[in-house]
Amino acid sequence: MRRAVVESIGTGFLLTAIVGSGIMASRLAPGSAGLELLINSTATGAALVALIAAFGPLSGAHFNPIVTLALAARREFHWREVPLYLLAQIAGGIVGVVIANAMFGQPALFLSHHCRVGTDLWLGEGVATFGLVAVIVSCTRFRSAVTSIAIGAYIAGAYWFTSSTSFANPAVTIARSFSDTFAGIAPSGVVPFILAQAAGGLIAIIVFAWLIPVENANIRLRATAAGSNVS
Numbered sequence: 001m002r003r004a005v006v007e008s009i010g011t012g013f014l015l016t017a018i019v020g021s022g023i024m025a026s027r028l029a030p031g032s033a034g035l036e037l038l039i040n041s042t043a044t045g046a047a048l049v050a051l052i053a054a055f056g057p058l059s060g061a062h063f064n065p066i067v068t069l070a071l072a073a074r075r076e077f078h079w080r081e082v083p084l085y086l087l088a089q090i091a092g093g094i095v096g097v098v099i100a101n102a103m104f105g106q107p108a109l110f111l112s113h114h115c116r117v118g119t120d121l122w123l124g125e126g127v128a129t130f131g132l133v134a135v136i137v138s139c140t141r142f143r144s145a146v147t148s149i150a151i152g153a154y155i156a157g158a159y160w161f162t163s164s165t166s167f168a169n170p171a172v173t174i175a176r177s178f179s180d181t182f183a184g185i186a187p188s189g190v191v192p193f194i195l196a197q198a199a200g201g202l203i204a205i206i207v208f209a210w211l212i213p214v215e216n217a218n219i220r221l222r223a224t225a226a227g228s229n230v231s
Contacts, residue, residue, distance in 0.1 A: 004084045006059035009091030010051050014063050015096030015175045016103075017047035022183030036182055037159060045156025052148035057218045061148075064169040065089055066201040070133050073205050074214050078142070086171075093175030101179055112177050112184030116164065121189075122196040125166035129200030132157060132168045137208045170194045 021043030022036070029035035052061040060077065062068045068085045071077035096110045135154045139147040158166035166186070167173045173193045176185045185193065 001084070003059040003081070004088040005054050007062060007085055008095075010055045010059070010061055011063045011089045011092035011101070011171055012096035013051055014047060015172060016046075016100045018044050018172065019097050019100035019176065019179045019181060019183045020103060022179075023100065023106070023181050026182045027104075031196040037165065040183060041156045041159035041165075044159070045152040047152075048155055049148045050090065051154035052151055056148065063089060063171070064132075065171055066129055066169065066197055067136060070137070070201055070205050074137065074209070076214075089171040090174055093171040094178060097175045097178050101181075101204035106179070106181065109178045110180050112186050114179045114180070114182075114184040116185045116188055116189040117192065121164040122192055124162035125167060125193050125196035126203075128158045128162045128164060128166035128168040129197040130204040133201050133204035134208060137204070138213060141212055145195045163195070167193055168197060168200075172199055173197070 018040070022040045024043075025036040025039035028039065051063065055061040060071070062071070062085060065086045068077060068082055068089070072079050072082050094109075101108055101110070131154060133150070135150050136147070139150045143150065155166060155168070158168065167176070170193075173185060173190055177187045177190050178182055178184075
């Protein structure tokens with residue numbers, strides 16, 4: 001339960017960073033899409049580095065249902081904890097959006113009208129999610145000390161090199177539908193985005209099961225939790 005609460009808090013802060021910086025970017029650079037995206041991506045990437053570094057020892061700092069499922073599939077996370085983590089991430093993300101909206105004087109929850117529909121965007125989401133899982137699996141195995149930096153840098157970069165601006169996260173996708181701002185997504189685009197993310201994540205799991213075979217009985221989160229006295 002404590003780890004789930006940490007996941008909820010971390011995902012909430014992530015969504016506050018995404019939506020809050022999107023609103024701030026629209027106010028500081030109205031009409032300049034490139035500058036707005038630069039502000040949004042920089043703030044999101046920097047927040048991710050800090051949040052993963054801070055909360056990683058407490059919960060694993062997944063903040064993403066695809067990451068939780070990928071690590072469970074690789075036997076690095078317990079399947080029995082997956083449902084609670086997913087609920088915590090989704091709920092925390094929505095609360096984070098509410099806070100971001102309120103901070104900038106917007107209605108707490110209001111559905112987005114930012115249409116993000118099209119095969120090009122869905123392909124972008126699949127590519128973004130594949131890359132995210134790849135970075136996490138490889139870094140946690142070989143470069144654990146720089147995992148937070150690598151993930152933050154990857155997401156900040158993927159904002160620019162993917163057509164969808166790299167949501168790569170079902171909890172983020174659901175939560176962003178409740179903010180009719182620069183970072184929002186219309187409800188009609190949520191399910192296709194999540195399906196594309198699931199496809200990209202599944203392909204990454206399969207590919208990296210071959211490239212980096214799962215170690216026997218490798219449940220790193222349990223060892224991490226025991227070392228930090230979090231149960």
